[in-house]
Amino acid sequence: MNGLIDIAELSIEELDSLMDVAEDIIANPDKYAESCKGKKLATLFFEPSTRTRLSFEAAMYELGGNVIGFSDGTNSSAVKGESVADTARVVGCYADIIAMRHFIEGAPFVADRNCVAPVINAGDGGHNHPTQTLADLLTIRREKGRFEGLTVGFCGDLKYGRTVHSLCTALARYKNVKFVFISPDELRVPSYLIYEVIEKNGIEYVECSSLDEAMPRLDILYMTRVQGERFEDKAEYERLKDSYILTVDKLKNAKSDMIILHPLPRVNEISVEVDYDSRACYFKQVLNGKYMRMALILKLLEGAAGHGISADAVRPEPLVDDAKGKFVCHNPKCITHTEQELQQAFRLLDAEKEILRCKYCEARAK
Numbered sequence: 001m002n003g004l005i006d007i008a009e010l011s012i013e014e015l016d017s018l019m020d021v022a023e024d025i026i027a028n029p030d031k032y033a034e035s036c037k038g039k040k041l042a043t044l045f046f047e048p049s050t051r052t053r054l055s056f057e058a059a060m061y062e063l064g065g066n067v068i069g070f071s072d073g074t075n076s077s078a079v080k081g082e083s084v085a086d087t088a089r090v091v092g093c094y095a096d097i098i099a100m101r102h103f104i105e106g107a108p109f110v111a112d113r114n115c116v117a118p119v120i121n122a123g124d125g126g127h128n129h130p131t132q133t134l135a136d137l138l139t140i141r142r143e144k145g146r147f148e149g150l151t152v153g154f155c156g157d158l159k160y161g162r163t164v165h166s167l168c169t170a171l172a173r174y175k176n177v178k179f180v181f182i183s184p185d186e187l188r189v190p191s192y193l194i195y196e197v198i199e200k201n202g203i204e205y206v207e208c209s210s211l212d213e214a215m216p217r218l219d220i221l222y223m224t225r226v227q228g229e230r231f232e233d234k235a236e237y238e239r240l241k242d243s244y245i246l247t248v249d250k251l252k253n254a255k256s257d258m259i260i261l262h263p264l265p266r267v268n269e270i271s272v273e274v275d276y277d278s279r280a281c282y283f284k285q286v287l288n289g290k291y292m293r294m295a296l297i298l299k300l301l302e303g304a305a306g307h308g309i310s311a312d313a314v315r316p317e318p319l320v321d322d323a324k325g326k327f328v329c330h331n332p333k334c335i336t337h338t339e340q341e342l343q344q345a346f347r348l349l350d351a352e353k354e355i356l357r358c359k360y361c362e363a364r365a366k
């Protein structure tokens with residue numbers, strides 16, 4: 001693994017050090033103005049994006065580097081049927097580092113395995129979004145000064161909200177963190193996160209549907225948009241899309257030092273009047289995200305030093321398959337269904353309960 005696919009790949013110490021670098025960039029931008037001179041970032045975005053793509057691009061420019069890429073996969077050879085693995089190999093001949101967003105879960109993982117340049121997951125379907133987590137973490141550290149002991153409420157679409165999945169995974173490693181999951185029944189946080197991340201780390205958590213009831217306990221309220229693009233049943237989206245709307249009135253029961261986060265874009269789940277409340281930190285997250293992406297690019301390029309650009313095909317090591325070929329992934333959005341002859345591979349997470357999860361998208365084997 002060269003790049004960053006899942007936030008769990010970074011230890012607490014590595015996260016701390018990325019945040020320290022980001023702080024140093026904020027304090028001394030000139031020091032970094034030529035750090036990536038002569039280097040190229042490729043942004044390969046197969047799904048819409050404003051913040052993530054532009055902040056990667058701004059990050060690379062502020063490091064003195066250059067950017068190539070596309071913001072719409074329908075302009076790429078993917079429409080001709082090119083595989084993610086081949087696209088990554090090709091772009092690895094032109095760029096030193098790649099940021100990829102894809103609607104297929106596991107696509108950046110496949111790209112990273114097949115490419116000489118490090119690949120950063122800039123969001124894969126409803127699965128993960130590790131660099132939004134970097135933005136979230138720096139914002140929490142700057143605003144709250146700590147992670148330990150915080151009660152974090154996640155509200156909205158916890159099923160498809162990839163930023164929620166990555167942030168939970170990161171925060172679950174800090175001491176005495178508590179989670180409150182606020183969602184309609186249909187949009188509850190995926191069971192793999194509950195069992196394999198939250199319970200495994202001994203995190204105290206509750207699942208509920210009332211934001212009003214949860215509000216007074218929270219140190220952080222992480223609002224999310226209902227992810228219309230991920231629903232198979234559009235009528236269900238229409239029914240659920242206005243489940244939670246944060247207003248000034250609802251904040252009356254909140255702690256005076258609670259912070260409000262949102263990965264953005266916002267639709268209507270936070271009224272604009274809330275923007276004027278000093279607890280609203282979602283636009284600070286945007287700025288922090290750029291600095292964290294700068295820190296990440298520096299770290300990954302340092303690790304890739306000497307790797308060199310090469311036109312050789314990367315032949316990834318076969319993945320260890322704990323299921324020994326007995327299963328195929330049942331998640332229709334998993335890359336194992338769209339990529340030619342991609343090896344199916346599962347990770348055994350609980351030998352007693354025989355829990356196996358797909359190595360690409362984390363869907364449970366059935």
Ligand code: NCD
Pocket residue numbers: 051052123129132162163224225227263264265
């Ligand atoms: C999020 C995403 O793309 O997952 N946006 C972002 O990258 N900041 C959240 C969303 O789209 O709702």
